[in-house]
Amino acid sequence: MDMTRRRALATSAAIAASVNLPHMAFAQETPRRGGTMTVHFATEQRILNPSLQASTGVYIVGGKIQEPLVDLDGAGNPAPCLAESWESTPDGMTITFRLRRGVTWHDGRPFTSADVQFTAMEMWKKILNYGTALQQFLDAVETPDAHTAVFRYSRPMPLNLLLRALPDLGYVSAKHIYEGTDIRQNPANTAPMGTGPFRFVQYERGQFIIAERNPTYWRENLPYLDRIVWRVITDRSAAAAQMEAGQVLYSPFSSLALADLSRLGRDPRFEVTTRGNQGNARTNTLEFNHRNPILADIRVRRAIAHAMNIPFFIENFLGDYAKLGTGPIPSTSPDFYPTGMPQYGFDRALANRMLDEAGHRRGAGGVRFTLRLNPAPWGEDIALFTTFIQQSLQEVGIRVEIVRLDAAGFLRTVYNDWNFDLATGWHQYRNDPAVSTTVWYRSGSPRGAPWTNQFGVVDAELDTIIDGAATELDPTRRKARYEDFVRRANTELPIWMPIEQIFLSAINRRLRNHSNMPRWGSSSWHDLWLAS
Amino acid sequence: MRVLALAGRRLAASLPSLLIILVGMFLLLQLAPGDTVDALIAQMGGGGDAAVVAELRAFYGLDISVAAQLGNYLWRLVRLDLGFSAIYGKPVSTVIMERLPATLLLMSASLSFAFFFGLLFGVIAARRVNRWPDTVISTLGLVFYATPSFWFGLMAIVLFSVHLQWLPAGGMESIGAGLTGFARLADIASHFVLPTLTLGLIFLAIYLRIMRASMLEVLTLDFVRTARAKGLDETRIITRHVLRNAMLPMVTLIGLQAGTMLGGSVVVESVFSLPGLGRLAYEAVVQRDLNTLLGIVFISALLVILVNFLVDLVYAQLDPRIAKGDG
Numbered sequence: 001m002d003m004t005r006r007r008a009l010a011t012s013a014a015i016a017a018s019v020n021l022p023h024m025a026f027a028q029e030t031p032r033r034g035g036t037m038t039v040h041f042a043t044e045q046r047i048l049n050p051s052l053q054a055s056t057g058v059y060i061v062g063g064k065i066q067e068p069l070v071d072l073d074g075a076g077n078p079a080p081c082l083a084e085s086w087e088s089t090p091d092g093m094t095i096t097f098r099l100r101r102g103v104t105w106h107d108g109r110p111f112t113s114a115d116v117q118f119t120a121m122e123m124w125k126k127i128l129n130y131g132t133a134l135q136q137f138l139d140a141v142e143t144p145d146a147h148t149a150v151f152r153y154s155r156p157m158p159l160n161l162l163l164r165a166l167p168d169l170g171y172v173s174a175k176h177i178y179e180g181t182d183i184r185q186n187p188a189n190t191a192p193m194g195t196g197p198f199r200f201v202q203y204e205r206g207q208f209i210i211a212e213r214n215p216t217y218w219r220e221n222l223p224y225l226d227r228i229v230w231r232v233i234t235d236r237s238a239a240a241a242q243m244e245a246g247q248v249l250y251s252p253f254s255s256l257a258l259a260d261l262s263r264l265g266r267d268p269r270f271e272v273t274t275r276g277n278q279g280n281a282r283t284n285t286l287e288f289n290h291r292n293p294i295l296a297d298i299r300v301r302r303a304i305a306h307a308m309n310i311p312f313f314i315e316n317f318l319g320d321y322a323k324l325g326t327g328p329i330p331s332t333s334p335d336f337y338p339t340g341m342p343q344y345g346f347d348r349a350l351a352n353r354m355l356d357e358a359g360h361r362r363g364a365g366g367v368r369f370t371l372r373l374n375p376a377p378w379g380e381d382i383a384l385f386t387t388f389i390q391q392s393l394q395e396v397g398i399r400v401e402i403v404r405l406d407a408a409g410f411l412r413t414v415y416n417d418w419n420f421d422l423a424t425g426w427h428q429y430r431n432d433p434a435v436s437t438t439v440w441y442r443s444g445s446p447r448g449a450p451w452t453n454q455f456g457v458v459d460a461e462l463d464t465i466i467d468g469a470a471t472e473l474d475p476t477r478r479k480a481r482y483e484d485f486v487r488r489a490n491t492e493l494p495i496w497m498p499i500e501q502i503f504l505s506a507i508n509r510r511l512r513n514h515s516n517m518p519r520w521g522s523s524s525w526h527d528l529w530l531a532s
Numbered sequence: 533m534r535v536l537a538l539a540g541r542r543l544a545a546s547l548p549s550l551l552i553i554l555v556g557m558f559l560l561l562q563l564a565p566g567d568t569v570d571a572l573i574a575q576m577g578g579g580g581d582a583a584v585v586a587e588l589r590a591f592y593g594l595d596i597s598v599a600a601q602l603g604n605y606l607w608r609l610v611r612l613d614l615g616f617s618a619i620y621g622k623p624v625s626t627v628i629m630e631r632l633p634a635t636l637l638l639m640s641a642s643l644s645f646a647f648f649f650g651l652l653f654g655v656i657a658a659r660r661v662n663r664w665p666d667t668v669i670s671t672l673g674l675v676f677y678a679t680p681s682f683w684f685g686l687m688a689i690v691l692f693s694v695h696l697q698w699l700p701a702g703g704m705e706s707i708g709a710g711l712t713g714f715a716r717l718a719d720i721a722s723h724f725v726l727p728t729l730t731l732g733l734i735f736l737a738i739y740l741r742i743m744r745a746s747m748l749e750v751l752t753l754d755f756v757r758t759a760r761a762k763g764l765d766e767t768r769i770i771t772r773h774v775l776r777n778a779m780l781p782m783v784t785l786i787g788l789q790a791g792t793m794l795g796g797s798v799v800v801e802s803v804f805s806l807p808g809l810g811r812l813a814y815e816a817v818v819q820r821d822l823n824t825l826l827g828i829v830f831i832s833a834l835l836v837i838l839v840n841f842l843v844d845l846v847y848a849q850l851d852p853r854i855a856k857g858d859g
Contacts, residue, residue, distance in 0.1 A: 247700065
């Protein structure tokens with residue numbers, strides 16, 4: 001039984017490992033022009049403008065129509081897009097972007113520094129999620145000429161942090177479309193207009209979105225594709241069937257069932273890979289409510305971590321697409337990933353001993369105490385992990401009651417009402433720990449802000465490390481500070497992040513030049529083409 | 533004129549229940565933790581700061597008390613304004629009108645399919661009662677009835693779309709094909725074949741069982757014996773005498789089921805990616821979009837009233853005694 005399961009997993013590993021080889025062979029081919037790219041669009045969004053909402057559900061559409069100042073290259077380093085070059089003053093208070101010339105909006109008007117100024121001040125700083133925190137110390141954007149934008153900060157902004165954040169949080173919108181309107185209700189929010197390789201054509205709610213080739217795109221003779229069609233498919237099995245029927249060529253961000261993904265991975269017509277999603281790493285979380293005196297005791301939190309055999313869970317339920325997590329910074333982030341951090345290996349006897357020492361003796365039926373566990377409703381892996389937590393903790397005498405809620409209910413109950421003992425979901429890592437990682441640990445987050453420290457954790461030392469790292473300009477010292485951060489986080493264990501995952505793409509092998517950069521699903525697809 | 537008066541009376545009698553349904557639905561959704569801003573933040577993946585969140589609550593009209601929200605809603609409803617959809621950023625009436633065609637098409641196609649074949653197979657089964665055609669039809673009916681529709685739909689897609697490639701796997705029509713006239717009709721029809729069968733087969737099973745039972749009952753009545761004694765041939769007895777009387781329970785059932793199906797079928801719409809009311813309602817609940825959900829309830833309720841009214845008219849046609857009784 002175990003052998004066959006192992007063999008099945010080994011097969012999928014071999015497929016995942018081999019994906020680079022055919023890709024290299026394709027590089028010799030001459031790109032073919034034309035064709036329609038079809039994309040699985042699993043959850044419809046209220047808006048499609050990435051200057052106003054930072055999420056993969058928006059980038060998958062808006063990222064082809066609008067463009068950011070800075071993008072990533074194949075190796076994951078910042079690369080010019082709408083900005084051609086940039087520089088920072090030594091004090092980190094002023095960052096200057098030189099903008100690309102000869103770029104026009106889809107309506108023919110020229111792209112200028114005024115657009116950057118308007119977007120930065122009115123959208124990134126005021127509305128864009130994560131943008132508001134990133135740009136909170138942005139005082140002004142000056143436009144000495146039409147192709148220069150000077151960002152002035154009141155607190156030092158590390159250039160590396162800004163450049164790493166801008167591929168996601170630096171999409172530019174047209175000033176002449178939004179100026180003087182109610183930005184939230186602007187019709188361009190669902191009919192986006194940008195400078196990108198594809199022009200918006202039509203959005204039929206509940207059915208599809210169409211964009212067509214932008215003939216005046218600034219990258220000459222690009223894009224190759226004539227059209228992109230996003231098909232709204234909410235049922236995951238139906239989406240897998242549409243991939244097989246050839247009606248859909250690409251299903252992004254782990255939108256299919258795990259069983260279908262491994263089945264498609266064995267099919268020579270498709271490729272199932274984490275490649276192209278390295279920029280969207282996430283860790284599974286176990287969140288403790290420290291207001292519960294049982295969980296405020298570090299011995300109990302550590303015992304819970306020791307009680308779970310994470311490698312067993314990964315091997316048997318998630319396969320090769322997940323790996324053992326080592327802390328809040330995932331291994332996909334080489335610039336910050338620290339090694340040799342404190343870890344909690346599986347040791348049930350130790351867990352039992354620690355719980356005894358904490359004064360929680362086994363009572364009737366071998367139960368020490370009962371905890372409520374709120375799982376986030378997204379992701380099949382979370383549902384599996386929830387059951388695994390329940391069963392693992394039962395073995396050490398902790399009874400777990402699972403409280404299942406939908407998305408709105410989960411967020412409200414856990415992060416606003418604090419009405420939980422344990423919660424489990426995802427922490428999304430966004431290329432730099434300062435964007436969306438340290439907020440899980442820093443005290444003083446306003447009540448109700450999800451995916452931030454709503455756990456009643458106040459650790460002065462952790463706060464000091466986090467604040468120091470956020471304004472540290474020297475890259476080497478910044479990395480050292482984040483190493484201190486992970487060491488402290490893993491020692492005190494206010495939240496546990498035991499599993500590391502990257503989103504999976506399912507891709508039809510007719511597609512060429514796909515997955516060639518770490519945020520490919522979100523990127524503009526200007527060089528994507530379709531073999532006949 | 534009499535028909536209109538009857539319609540008006542029906543509508544007036546339905547108003548109190550409509551009000552109770554709407555208010556009940558509104559209050560029920562208040563019990564669900566989280567509001568539409570929480571749902572939006574879940575979609576965004578966090579990172580919204582407190583000021584922005586407060587601004588969003590005000591934008592969606594959630595910064596006032598529940599009673600005031602309900603009052604506002606009812607007052608708008610009196611002026612026949614269904615409000616603004618939080619998810620779609622458009623008036624609810626527009627959103628519903630966009631979704632209605634797919635639902636009506638799917639519903640009328642699968643109901644007609646189920647009604648016609650239910651009638652046919654019910655009659656055949658009744659005429660060959662307890663012989664092999666009856667056994668085959670009844671067994672198949674039971675199988676269709678017991679099969680979950682999502683499974684049936686998915687298997688149909690796997691067979692007809694993935695392997696045989698005869699029919700499209702989902703959607704309402706070929707996207708951007710630029711078809712017009714008859715070609716477009718044929719294209720839409722091909723997209724609706726599988727969903728219609730999936731939804732229709734379950735109802736078919738119910739209709740054929742009702743029809744069979746009803747036929748068997750009517751066949752034993754005295755007037756049938758009289759007709760036979762007159763020397764009429766069997767086909768004429770079935771079509772002229774039995775069928776008309778046996779149809780009454782079928783018409784009752786279609787009235788009831790039209791109501792259920794107007795709410796749309798979440799499962800079939802999801803599996804076949806059709807933009808119907810069922811999926812819209814589901815999404816409205818998940819996203820806590822009160823206006824949209826109440827709008828769907830309101831429209832569906834109106835349509836149910838309408839369908840039941842039509843059913844009453846059909847009753848009168850089938851059996852004149854009913855119309856007299858209604859007087």
